[in-house]
Amino acid sequence: MSESVDAESVISEVEEQFFGNEGFEGEECEELDETELFHDSENDSVYQVKQLIKYDLKSSSTSSHFFEPPHKIRCLGEIQLSRSSAILNPYRYFEDIKIGVDLNDHLWTPKIKPEYDDIGVERYKDLVKEYKAPIIRDIVDQLGTDTMKLKYYGLNDRSYKILLEVLKYNKHVKYLDLTNNVMTSLDTARAFAEMILHNKTIETINLTNCDIGPKYMKIISERVGTNKFLKELNLSHCNIGDEGCIALAEELGPNTGLEKLNLSFNNLTANCCQELGDAIFDNNNLTDYNLSGNNIKENGFGLLVNNLRDNFTQKIARLNFSKCNLGVENDKSLKILALKISGLKYLDLSFNQITGSALESIAFGMRRNSNLLELNLGYNPLTIDDIILLMDTLRMMRPARKLKILDLSDKYVPKQCSEVIEKVKNKRKVIFRGYLCNYAISGPGLKEMFIKRLKAICELKSKKAKDKNKFGAFFYKIKSEQYVKPSDFPGFFEEICECEKLIKDKDFLRGLASTFTDQTKKVNVGMIRDMFLTAYPETPQPPPPVVEQSQVRRKAKDKKKLKKKK
Template sequence: MTSEMGDKEPSNLSPKTSSQNISVAEDIEHEELEECTSQYLLSKNTSSFRCLAQVLLSNSSLMKNRLYLFPPLVDPGIDEAFYYSKPEPVYDDVGVEKYLNICRELEIVPLSRIIKSLDGDTMNLKYYGLTVKQFRAVTEALKGNEYIEHLILEENFLNLEMTVMLCSMIEENSTLRNLNLRGCRIGEVGAKLLSEALLSSQFLTELDLSFNEFGDVGLKNLQQGLCDTSSLKKLNISHNNLTEDSGETLERILLDNKSLTNIDLSWNGFYTGPGNKKLFNGFKQNDQITVLNLAWNGISIKPAIAPVAKYIKASTALEYLDLSSNRLSGKPLRMIRAAILKNQSLITVRIGNNPYPPDEAFYVASVLTSKPKDHPLKYLDMENILFNKEIVPLLARIRNSGKTIKIGGILSNYIIKGPDVAKLIFERCRYLLTKPKKKKAKRDFGHFILSLPENPITRQEFDTLLKKKKIKKLDKDLINGLTDKFPMKKKIDCGGMVAAYMNLYPETCLPPVKVSAKKGKGKNKKKKVEENIEELENEIKVHDLEPAKSLQNTVVTSNVSEKKIQSQLRFSSNPVATELNE
């Protein structure tokens, strides 16, 4: 009993206190029941409303308020939540955010080039090799873009699905002006899809469809779009395997589309008469073309070149014509030259890389001088065409007239310039005279040259001078070559020979005069010898004299007698005399 009584907590509350507590609890419960309304229960944070906040009453509330007339339930937004649809996002006119969201949805990495280009006027995706997902993101971003005017998709292979995306973008974009699809290989089917897109877009001004392999059928599929695009001014359909069958298609395009001013038909097959006749009929009817490129079409025969020549003669708008890299020569080439002469609007003509000879090349180049100076033709490109030397005066006249011509080269336009023959002869003579091993046999050829007189001499006199100087090592042919190099009225120009030698060897000078000295006796004689030596030194000073005449005359006119010097130095032991003797 003791343990049981000990486990119970002692109660210090009196009966009066407990009754008061009960009455207070009843009052609180009564107040809570009075405040139990639908709005109160909705805002009350209890465990029963933790997950079902939209329910106005719980089971416990109903049990406690059996006689309370609850108000009707108000929809908390269940219908709105059930039929909820995500609103379309609002993007700016740049499209960066839209591009990033699409990349996130497609789970691809955004390209920084695209992000940086969206707010500029050019997007260059050349050689990027875009996948289908990447191309979808780009085209979707460009649909609302109001900045990109030049889109370059060169060498990105576009399959049918990607071509559909591109056409959809073209239809919705009103800012794009220049579209480059070079090498995208859209083919015949892609050309048909693109034609439908061009019908819906009237904003493109330049379209490059080169290297797309759509052929004659593809151009036929593209015809309607090109005919009805009134904004298109520049069209490039080169490298598309077009033949004479496309002549009629292009004729229809040129007749219907009067906005085209620049068309490139290079690297196709417009080399037949019937095809070119239809094609250039369209050109004649559409006198808006200012730039025409017909390079690399293999045009060579007269029936194929005749429509071209007629169009050139009649055109009043054509300013640039490219007929390079065809097979023009002979009669077709002369027809083109005659047409250029009669045309009054051409500024630039390219007719190089054609197999015509130098004579015909000169005939074509003369078109620049045949026209008056005020004629608009200013530039003639004849790249890789060779000329004869007769073109040199013509080139000077063209240059003086302010016009420009580009040529491949001039045959034999050179002057043969060999070695200096005089120098070779002089070097040979110097070598032969210094070749002997014995010192006494060696001679200085420069001393001989400086000993020559100024006036011309005969060959016999020249040989006499050689013998006098004991020059025997020079053979007859070498001497003949030397004398033939400096002729002057059947004589030898010694002055010219000396001048030529001194020009090559300016350090050459006459040798010092040799004086033989002997020992003398007596002091008086020594003094006299010293005085005479001083006078002699003053008289025979060697100066750097040019030309050779002055050197020779200085030595010859010295009034010192060799015998007198010998007698004066006979008994002298002066070291100066000894040095002179040596």
């Protein structure tokens, strides 16, 4: 028969077996209502004890507090296993399992993120492997330098993202040239914006001909205003349009680092000049604006100039309005530009339609502006009188004026202006093509040369032969033996000739008159007629005069009256 077993004696034996005389260092949490003992009748011994007492596990062997904060267990995966914590049961009811395998090799361990340096070569190589992109050796070589030139590489989306991710943490590259690397996805534009936000080293970014467009420009513009380290931004030929320019202008106000901005050839019009002018007024750090190749016309130009004038710091040093379709209508704005902007040093107005009153306004500003160093007026339709006005302005300028270069690249200067150029050449340089020759030309074929030149000036530039031979019909109105005074010759041609180029070219008309002046001291207009029609026999005759209907009716009535009388 099995003997009864006392539960308290069993518990005390278990505690003495595992904890000795010190007992269990824990707090009793809860005592169960029932105590169940299982007895082996054959061996007459206790083999299992269940539901005795729950203890808060705080044992001397583990030194852990598992069930209460801050180590309250929610999942078994949160328990860090080690050799010292293999036995968690305070009763040690089950014996230790001894195996010859290191459990650390079979347990999951979190991946340790690699640490990269501030150059980013290893980061670039790892990203190339991850995205399965081709490695570009020039990027690897230039990451440790201050200049990264990637012109015409044709970077795709993957290569773009990898490069921009590496540049986010690079601390060496200061000049980034991405000319002609087109952005083709929205993710690339976002990656570029994030690079601008995090990078604190790059000072110059060149995005010429990257075809960003207005949509991507809005994303990039959001980060331009927050970057205080970027000093120069080149967006030439990026097709951002008025919409992209407005988005960029809104972010230029709070920007405190940008000094140079290039927006040339971006299809800008007068519609974006108000917002761009406000940005110029608010931003006191930008000193260099390039708006060349944009059709801003007179309205947009006036808005920009007024904001430049109202900018109280007057830090604008360089302005480029080349190929902006500026003309006589901008004479007031040009006067303000050359006169009121005191800090202006470089002004480019080439490839416009500046002449007459517009040029007079610029000449007036030249005499008053004390800081202007360089003025470019090349490839404007300047007349000889305009060039003489500029030379007189140089002659009257005070020695204290700082103008050093006057660019008239495509112009021929009259010979009488050579004295002024020689006088000021030690301090001021005039760039021009050459002097107008005032020497008399002589030779056996001089008259034929003038006739050919006359045809070349007035001939229409057309591929059709019919259109080319339209000029010269007015010569049939001239009599074969007709003479005109040399002083009346230009006016005579203005009346009979419809070619505006010939009428404006007064120097050619004077040369033509002097060549065909004979012993009578009059211009032989009949000889000009005969030589022209002989050289160009395909010259069409003028159309017959148009007879009015009233005249036709009168002639018909007269015929009827004559018939009745007969």
